[in-house]
Amino acid sequence: MESAFRGRAHVYGNDIDTDRIIAGKYTKTLDLQSLADHVLEDLDPEFRSRLVKGDVLVAGDNFGCGSSREQAPVALKVAGVSAVVARYFARIFFRNAINIGLPVLEVPDLEAASGDEIEIDLEAGTVRNLTRGTAHRAAPMPPVMIEILGEGGLVAYLAKHGTYRLATG
């Protein structure tokens, strides 16, 4: 996974639940592209047509609350979203996203409007709004999560290490 990348922001509000990220009626499948086809459908029906590969989702509090469906971060990732930046995330969504290799960053003070150019540096833990010229620091993640994300997800991490390692190195 690239450590630094840029994308245009799509900005949404607080408490975006996993039902609106991917409705339950679409979750029973192993065809991951079909998840991407319906991503955010009940939140913003236009999102799919506006999304360009590499774009960044920006949200407020408690992004991904509700169901444990991993199909939610999978749908975002397969659709082409490069990262989600939120003030904070619901617990299960946050873990699921890292486990499937979708970068998620907790940034309490990012100001952005849809269309702003966002630059993310995972290694440095920074998020910049290039349109507004602001720089922000993401809340640090536990080392085990950084390693999982670094491997591209939990499947690759466990295929390599066989079990969890809490400390780095």
Added chain:
Amino acid sequence: MAAQTVTEKILSRHAGKTLKAGDLAIVDVDAAMLTDTTAPLAIKAFREMGGTKPWNPARTALVIDHAAPAPNERIARLHDLIREFARDTGSTLYDVGTGICHQLMVEDDRVRPGETFFGADSHTCTYGALGAFATGVGSTDLAAIMLTGKTWLKVPPTIRMEITGRLNPGVEAKDLALAMVGTLGIAGATYQAVEICGAAIRPLSLDERMTIANLGIEMGAKVVLLHPEGLELPYPYDADAIRPDAGAAYVRRVAIDGSALRPQISRPPIPDDTVAIDELLGTPIHYAFIGTCVNGRLRDLRAAARILAGRKLAPGVRLVIAPASRRVFLDATRDGTLATLTEAGATFLPSGCGPCVGTHNGVPGDGENVLSTANRNFKGRMGNPQANIYLASPTVVAAAAVAGRIVDPAELVGE
């Protein structure tokens, strides 16, 4: 050793060392569960990790409940994949119609006090009713648990919630649960554990305690742990293991006066928008739904039957009921509850999640108001983003089905 919360006690025992809130730890997993929504992705990830058999097949359960029986050929194939995996690995399969995963785990004695239980379903927090550290994870985390028998986590700090007084007649465990979600908010317990105690909890049955713990995830909680005072189980258990030490450290203490509660309703489209029923009296209801892992148990069906006995549904109202398990269905058949509800005009679905997840079996129409005993009313939750979902207790839902609008059930009881 420092005084510990229930979470710190259980996790310390499963990590083999003393833990406190904030510690990162690898813990042993006692049991795991997957559903037909989450198992296919988990099985795929498990195999890609190099897994062949779960670490403990006897304590790995696969439940086909979210879209059961299969509504189409795509889902039928996924169900077959789950059956095949269970057969090949010696894991336990609960096939279509057996019941809802959370009901089955308790009913079939697959989780006990003081254990760690991870389920690939967010409402796994339900088993905090009997003092298990039980929480929901996604498919890949569950695959990793099947591979290693362990998981990593951050020991959550704990909110202590005390429910004082005694619930008034007509006020149910669901009303208390909705009030708790309304008090803490949809993210009020994010990354935290919630211990629930107090005089109002003591007289509650295991069924009612499950209703309360179930809604923990609707305030973002990692786990909900009810204190064991008054908890009756059909086997002996160590109550001290699921009770906090005197002097345990809490991040927050919250009190709710149970005696002051009125029946509660959560307004669409978010579970924490909870108000007393009095604010919504007269709201027209088109579709009433009783069931789910919150309120599909025998006591819930009986509560509905008390309202519906000798009455008929209001014209234009549909009442759909999905018992939480085949055992509940059978018990309700034997005691006459099913006959009472059917005579009133109820339609019964197979035991399972039914319309709560919007996959099949009762999708609401455009602009309809649904009054449901479920735990979530997010936009599109029941399969149609144009419907409005209100959440309430089985008694309140049954009363609205008779009246065609939200009414205080006391009016019907008093008639």
